[in-house]
Amino acid sequence: MASHIVLSDRDxxxxxxxxxxxxxxxxxxxxxxxxxxxxxxxxxxAAISRGEPILKYGQIIGYAVEDIPAGAHVHSHNCEIGAHERTYDIGADLETARAAIPAGEQPRHFMGYHRGNGVFGTRNYIALVATVNCSATVIRRAADILNASGLFEDHPTVDGVVAFAHGTGCGMSDKGPGWENLQRVLWGHATHPNVGATVFVGLGCEVMQVARMEALYGGDTSRFHGLTIQDSGGTRATIERIVAMVKDLLPEVGKARREQAPASALRLALQCGGSDGYSGITANPALGRACDLLVAQGGTAVLSETPEIYGAEQLLLRRAASPEVAEKLLARIRWWEEYAAMNGASLDQNPSPGNKAGGLTTILEKSLGAVAKGGSTPLADVLAYGERIAGSGLVFMDTPGYDPVSATGQIAGGCQVLVFTTGRGSAFGSKPAPTIKVATNEALYRAMPDDMDINAGEILSGVSDQDAKGREILARVLAVASGETTCSEALGLGDNEFVPWQVGAVL
Known part of the structure; x- marks a missing residue:
């Protein structure tokens, strides 16, 4: 293996x-x-003079804050963010993006749980959903009792009980973006394809009321059940009632059987965390290739983390399916700039200490690597946080860059599987959608073998390439969608990564 690589002749x-x-x-x-x-x-x-742009991927990642000699280390001490390209050529690469959809691929399938209307789940959970923080403890305790009871031994197609507890639901406005985010997340998890039945649990007097969500969204509520602590006789009585209710639900939920489903029914969430200097070279482009292959099957790939595409948004705008789609993304970029400034922050503060230790210097560099997860096909739509995913192709969901919050929104939108690339090593999992973790480098894959499902470091060593690794990722996605256990599932991760995005005043 060579001691270094150059990604573009312009670099x-x-x-x-x-x-x-x-x-x-x-x-x-x-x-x-x-x-x-x-x-x-x-x-x-080569030597870089003070003020000159520094290029990687053939794109500007920052500017020299001092004269940099040829052969010198380029990092935070001598490179910082500056004004990035804002002259957007919307749709300029749309035809190229359409041509990037692989042709001639054989139809692919997975074995899933049919929920009707062409929707398939990859898991079969019973969900306990807290409408408010006041009911968080009762659903967690009920879930612990049930999962330790041995009940599921007689119902092997049921993956267990998962408690979706959170820290809000009251002390908030009953309208506006904060309320909209939470109700989309709660409803999205309750109606998720990977959930066979749901029990909503509230205190009774909170702002977030199930009846209001039901009136807003409607649809089939036959899998829903609900109760409140105030009407059930208090904490202990509510726990007992939840346990009894789930026992009654088990036989019906346990009737579910896997059947063949087309790959077009898959909605794949794309995440990266603990990124390093290799993320945009190995794992992210390979995942992008898997997305292109999934789009060719008629499936959907969901890119997110708006602060982590900042500075690379032009690459998505150049392949936006329409001016309206492009304007949706630009509106969210503007919102984030204002939101960060209002809170005394800058979007360039996004790279973490671990990112920088791994070789990433500015948000421009991080974003250029992160956007590679979305592959090369057209940007079909831009969604609000937790918005239900419709249609197919590559879509973008507006979320923070913080992984648990971002993934919670993608899963609420309907993603049944999540792929998470990491270079530093993230201990992350998710429910009800399983997480597949991809290591960007060989050292990480060897250091955390129980956490990593796929080794994209083989691209760097020459054992594999981006196309082959992309096909490996898609094959693993289909296997996991069919029931194969991921590393994060085997470790029991996912119960604490349900983190709805809180926006707005706490009243």
């Missing part, structure tokens, strides 16, 4: 593939390093 930096000690000259420029530099970090290919 002013090369990326190290292995740690280089002080005195090394990995680019052969006669400019030895003054100190050790870790793998995934950047080295200047």
């Amino acid at each position: 002013s930096v090369a990326i190290l593939t292995e740690r280089q000690p002080a005195g090394a000259d990995p680019l052969g420029l006669g400019a030895p390093l003054s100190g050790g530099v870790s793998a995934g970090h950047k080295i200047a290919r």
Whole structure:
């Protein structure tokens, strides 16, 4: 394996593939390093003058804050964000994006639970949904009792009980974005394809009322059941009543059987966390290839994390399916700029200490790598947080960059499987949609073998390439959709990653 890689002839930096000690000259420029530099970090290919743009992926990732000699380490000490390209050429790459949808692919299938109207689940949970923080404890305790009871041994097609507890539901406005976010999330999880039956549990007097959600959304509510603590006789009595109710529901939910479903029925959530300098080189582009293959099957891929496409939004806008779709995305970018400023923050504060330790310097660099998860096909739509996903193709959902909050919105929208790429190593799982984790590098895959499902580091070592790894990811998605257990499921992750996005005043 070479000591470094260059992603574009235009780039002013090369990326190290292995740690280089002080005195090394990995680019052969006669400019030895003054100190050790870790793998995934950047080295200047030629001298860069102060104020000049620094390019990676053929795109600007920042500007030099001082003169940078050829062969020097390029990172936060000498590179910072500046004004990025805002002259958007909307739809310029749309025809190219349409041509990027793979042709001639054989139809693919998975074995799922048919919920009617062509909707299929990949898991079969019973959900306990708290409408308010006051009912969080009772649903958690009831879930613990039920999952430890041995009841599910007689119902092997039921994956267990999952408690969707959260920290809000009252002390909030009964209208506006905060309320809309929460009710979409609660309703989306209650009606999720991976849920066979739902018990809503409230206190009784909270702002977030089930009847109001039901009136707003309607539809088939035959799988819904509800109760309140105030009407059930208090905490202990409510726990007992929930346990009894689930016992009664089990035989019916347990009748579900897997049957063949087309890949077009899949909605795949795309996530990255603990990103490093390899994320945009190995795992994310490979996942993007898997998305292109899924779109070719008529399926849906859901990109998200608006603060983590900031600076790379032009790549999506150039393949927007229409001016209306493009304006939806631009409206969300403007909102985030105002939201961050209002709270005394900057979107460039998004890269975490771990991201920077892994080689990422600015949000522009991080975003250019993150957007690769969405592949190359047209951007078909832009959705609000937790909005029900309709249609097919690549869609974008407006969410924060914080993984649990973002994934909660994607799952609420109807995603039945989630793929999560990581370079630093994230201990993440999700319910009711299972998470598949993809390591960006060999070292991480070896260091956390119980957490990582797929090794995209093989792209860097030459064992695989992006197309082959993309096909491997799609094959794993279909296997997991058919019931194969992921690493995060085996570890029991997913109960604490249900985190609805709270926006607005706490009253």
